[in-house]
Amino acid sequence: MSNGSLYTNIQNNIATIEFGHPASNSFPRELLSRLTASLNELSSNHDVHVIILKSEGEKAFCAGASFDELVAISNFEDGKQFFLGFANVINAMRNCSKLIIGRIQGKAVGGGVGLAAACDYCFATEQASVKLSEFTIGIGPFVIEPAVRRKIGLAALSELTLNATNWQNAYWAKEKGLYSRVFDTIKEMDVEVEILANKLSNYNPEALKEMKKALWKGTENWTVLLEEKAEISGKLVLSDFTKKALQKFKK
Template sequence: MPTTRPNGSLYTKTEGNVAIVEFGHPAGNSLPLELLERLKNEFDALSGREDVHIIVLKSEGEKAFCAGASFNELVAVASPEEGKAFFSGFAGVINAMRKCHKLIVGRVQGKTVGGGVGLSAACDYVLATEAASVKLSELTVGIGPFVIAPAVERKMGKAALAELTLAPEQWKSAYWAKEKGLYARVFDRISELDKEVAVFTEKLASYNPEALAEMKRILWEGTSHWDELLRTRAEVSGKLVLSEFTRRALERFGK
């Protein structure tokens, strides 16, 4: 059963040399700050485990993969400091995924919005269903996907980032996301997705762990400045969320 906990849930189980990290939240698997912190800490912990060769990132249920940041927490931001802390949640997770010594395979079963797209982009390889359409809706409320943009651009390119960002009310299909490089493979049904995730990660985990770690390092070359970059982006977002435009937009969305 999907979680009913207001701060969400996070569970990790290990099958052979594969660690499966599953997060959940009753609001479309959105990510409040507490859950983002737990995700960050989990990636940090798994990075150092010798028995773990591969990590799978998934979310609960059969509908949305991730609805992005917590709307309630976004509305509650009352100062630039609180705003920076709020947006730093995704910065922390993306940087933890980037620096994790283990390759991360994303299992995306449904729609993903905003920060959820950033989470997918920070995975090293993503398997998805045809229901896994994507959208970056931030401009509709007067902010932008500034924190996650480096991860999205790295995976999909600046043109795809612009296409998503500047059409913030438009869903892009899973096949579009595959064509742009976000997803490696797309499946018709969740049952097919789960079967392939199990087969693919078991095979991947059988390879030399030192070679896997080196491949991870190569994939993320040129991103060592992201700690500072994403903090700066979080500060920009934290200020914008207090603008009159954004306050009015959030009130409309909350009705």
């Protein structure tokens, strides 16, 4: 389980991707690579009409990138490759020909917010607070910024990024457009996730595919853009400020 787990199940034209990791469903590089590959495979699978993205357990949805791997970065190339992990996932979600439903059962931090933002429709519970805490360790949410900005706008992105120690609750996230619906319990949410997924799976798959293209129009430059963002973070993570901050967090 040190590299986490990822399972894909296909039933009734609905693919469910479930990822997990003991450290609050955070992502080591290998798990990000597996998620990217899974999304790319499902994109060309004619038996799949819609995808549900979820994480294990009832607590955190995703704590972002692996802290242990972040601490271990020692050179620019390693840093760039580390941050490219989430860039590749976001681009895979963007390029995927299937609409993606996000099931956000708990807190999302950093890259977890990016994953939610890259979904086409998000269900969440009241526990699904969000935070972009990157400034506190001397970096920034640069790789996920385009996806988050696209979903919630510049003003909300600024609020979330600059208040790096503050959680924003699920209703704030819904008001800003990150979540489409918020529920009291996971059980209530799962009922609605299933209803929407079943509806979408019975619609014309060609119409769904064209709608996916329309939703992401104007993001064609993201393959290059997110790589550039990964380079920014790859440099910053090597700074003295970040190294000291990471050691403080580690202790």
